[in-house]
Amino acid sequence: MAFLFKRNPKTPQDLIRALNEQIAKLDLGGDNIKKYQDECARYLKQIKVILHGDDENDPQPDQISLLAHEVYSTDCLYNLIYNLKKLDFDSRKDVVILFSTLLRRQIGNASPTVEYLINGKPEILIWLIKGPESSETGLVCGQILRDCIKFEVINRFILVNPLFWNYFKYVQSPVFEIATDAFVSLHDLVTTHKKLVSEFLANNYDNFTTSINQLIQSNNYVTKRQSVRLLAELVLQRQNQYFLNRYFDDTNNLKLIMLLLSNKSKNLQIEGFHIFKFFVAKPKKSQRILDILIKNKENFIAFFQNFNITSFNDSNLIDERDYILTEIQKLPDIERIN
C-alpha cells in the first residue's frame, strides 16, 4: 500500500522527471528491479493518459506541449530506448505510443521531435536501427523506427548510414517475427519516399542488387517470397528509372528470375513472373538479354502455354501472361541469329 502515500506527480514536468529517476535506478540494477519496473510502468501509463486522454478526459494540447518539452530537455527518449530491455513487456509498448504521438506533433511545418532526433540525439536512431539484434525488443524498435521513417530526413539519415545494409542480414534472422518485422522496415525504407529512394538506388545499384539477389536465392520460403515481392514493387516505380534500366539489362538478374519461374512453388512462380514480364516488355532490350530470351523461346512458349494461374482469379494476371506469350512468340527464331 506504500504507493498510496507516495505523492503522485502533479504536472507533466514532474511526471517526466519522476520517470527519468526510476529509469536511472533501473539502469543501475540491483534487487529492486521489479519495483522500479512497476514504477516506470505506472508513470508511462499516466503519460499515455496525458497524450491520448481516457474515458472521462480528452487530451489537453498545453499539457502535451509541456510534456514534450520536458522529454526533449531531459533526453527522456534516449533513456527509454537505452533501457528498453529493462522495462517490462507491456511498458515497452507504451514507449511506442509516446514516440509516435510526439513524432506526429507539429509546430507549423516542423516536427520538433524529428529535429531533436536528427540534431539532438542521433544515438537514438542508431539504437533503433540496430533494434532487430535483440529478439526481445526488436519488434518495439521496429515499430518506432517505422514511425520515424515517415519523415524523409530520418529516412535519408538511415539510408546513408552503413548500418542500413545490416537489414539484409536481419531479415534472415531465425526468429520469425524479427525477420518479418525487419522486412517491413526494409520495405518502408526503400518505398516510402520515392525521390529519395530513386536517388539511393541509382547511387547504390551494385550493392543493392547483390544484396536483394542474395535474399531471392535464400532457402527460406518466406524470405524468398518477401524479397521478390519487394523487388517487384521497386521495379513498378517509374521514379526508379535509372535502377530499372540497369536491372533489366543485367543477364544475371534475368537468370535468377528464370530460376524463380522454374521453382516448384506456384506463388514464387507468380512473384517471379511479375518481374520477368518487364524483361520481355522492355522496349529497348540489350543484345545479351535478347540472346537469352531467343535461346529459350521455345521453352518459354511451352512454359507460358501451361502456366496455370486460373486458381488465382486475377484477370489482369491472365491478360499479362497472354501478352507476354505473344511478345515471346514475336521474337525471332533461334535459326535466324545463328
Next chain:
Amino acid sequence: MNGRIESIEDIEVCEEVGRGGFGVVYRGIHNKSNKEVAIKQIDLEHDQTDLFEVTKEIQIISECRLPQITRYYGCFVRHYKLWVIMEYVNGGSLFELLKPGPITDERVISVIMREVLIALQYLHNQGKIHRDLKSHNILLNQQGEVKLTDFGVSTQLSSNFSRRNTTVGTPYWMSPEVILNTCGGHNSKADIWSLGCCAYELFTGKPPLQSSFAPMKALRQISKCQTGKEFSELINLDGLDMSSSFKDFLSKCFVVNPKERYSASRLLKHKFVTSSTKDEAYNVKALKKLITNKFIWDQENYSLKSKHFYVPTDMLNDQKLWNGEVKAKDTINFDISSLHIDSNEQQGANKSNDSNQRRLDSPVSVRKLNNPNDKETNEQHNNVLEAINIYRQDSVYNTLKAELHKIVNKIFHKIDSKNSLNTQQYDLLVNLNDTILNLFSLLEYSETTEVAAYKKIVICQYFKYFLKELMKQPNELLPDNPRVILQKLILPHTLNPTMSTLKKKDSIVTSLGPSRAYNQFDEIESSLFDTWVEKMSESVQSP
C-alpha cells in the same frame, strides 16, 4: 514455459484438434517442459493465404502476454508451412461447451464476462481490436481459466484514433456501426457489442436473432435499429428471465452509438461483473463443471470424434499435391502392377460378375449391366425392375443408403490415410461425400403408365452414366488418347475395356513406362527447367 519454440525438434506433434480455412491445428507436446501446446500449421502456398496478412497476424499475437489471452510461444517456417505454436487450452470453446445447454447460473456468465473484459481492456489499451468476438473464440481450460483466442481478423491500429474501414466479423455478433460502416468504421467499441451478444448467447444458448433470422436478414435487422432500446425489443430482452443487473449490463453493451457504448474498463466496474469476485473457488468450480457437463453430454450422444494423427509431409508430397499429381501417380502405379496379371484372370473376373448382382450393389455390377458389348438388354431391364421392387419399401431404401454411406466413408478414409490431403482437398472430399448422400433421392418418372412407379435414385443414375460414358471405347486406341488415360486413372484394371484391348496389342502397352507423366505441365516444366537450371548454374558460377 518461458523459452521460445523455434524449431520442430522442440515439439512432438500429436492428434489433430481443429481445421479451418488457414490450415490444421494439432495438439503437441513441448519436449523440454512436457507441456501441451497447440500447433497451427498455416499452408502458405494455399491460394487464399495472404503471406503478408499472416506475418502481420503473428506480430500482433506475439505482442500479447496476458493470462486471459492464449499465449504465443513462437513459430517457424517449414517448407511451405508456417508452424505457429500457441498455448493449448484443453477445455474447449464456449461454443462447444454450450452444446449440452445454456448456462443458467448468471454468476458463471459474470465470471466469463469479467475475464474476457480484462482481455479486451488489455487489447484496446494497445490499440488492438479483436473484431471477431464470439463464443467460438472464448476458450476454457481444465483449471477453470478463461482465454480469448483467434485474432484471425484483428487489426493493429497505430493509435486509438484511427479506424479500419472493412467489414469483418460474424453476422449475429456484429454491431450496427460495423454493418453500416458508419461512425468512422471499426473501433474498439465494436468488440463490446459483440461481447454483449456473447453474454446473451451464454444465457440463451444462441446469439441474438439466430433463432428467428437467417444471417443476412439478421444483419439488416441489426442495422435498422436506431437505439439500443429498439434492439432490446427486437431480441425481446425484457422477456428473458434474468436479473436486473445482467439486463442492465446487456443494455450498456447494446448501445447503438459507439461513443456512448461503455468501454471495457468501464464495464469492468459494472455491478454485474464485480458481483462475482467474492468467492473465486466457487467460480473455478462452476467453470470446471461446464467442461464436465460437456464430457458427459458427449458420451451420451456419442459425439466423440475419431482422432486424426499428424503425418509429416515432405516437400515433394506438398508439391505433388499442388499440381494435383498425387492422385494421378498413385493410380498409375496401381495400373502398372495390373500389367502383370494374366489376361485370362481378367476375363475370369469379368465372368464372375455375371451372377445376379443388383445394379446398386457395387460399381462392378453396374458395369456389367451397362457394358456396351452386352447384348442381354432384357436381363438388364429385369435386374432394374427387381431393384425397384426392393427399394420401393422405405426400410430397404434406408438400408441401401446406409450401405452407400459405408462405402463413401470407406473411400474417404482410404484416400485420407494414403495421401496427405491439404485442408482444401479434405474439405472438398467431405463435401463430396455429403453431396453423394444427399443425392440418394428418388427420381420420379410419370411419362408412361408402365413405369408410373418407376423410381430411380439420382446418384446411382449419375454413377451409371458416368461409368457408361467413361467406358466407351475411343476410336483410336492410342495410349495418349485422353479418354484412354482417364480410363486408366479411374477404372481398376479388371474393368478397363481399353486396357484389355491394349493388352492384346501388347506392343503399345509396354511403351507406357512408369515414368510417364500424364500432366502436361509437369512434363514440359521438368524438361524445360532441368536444362535451364543446368545452364544457369553454370553461367552463374562462371560469369
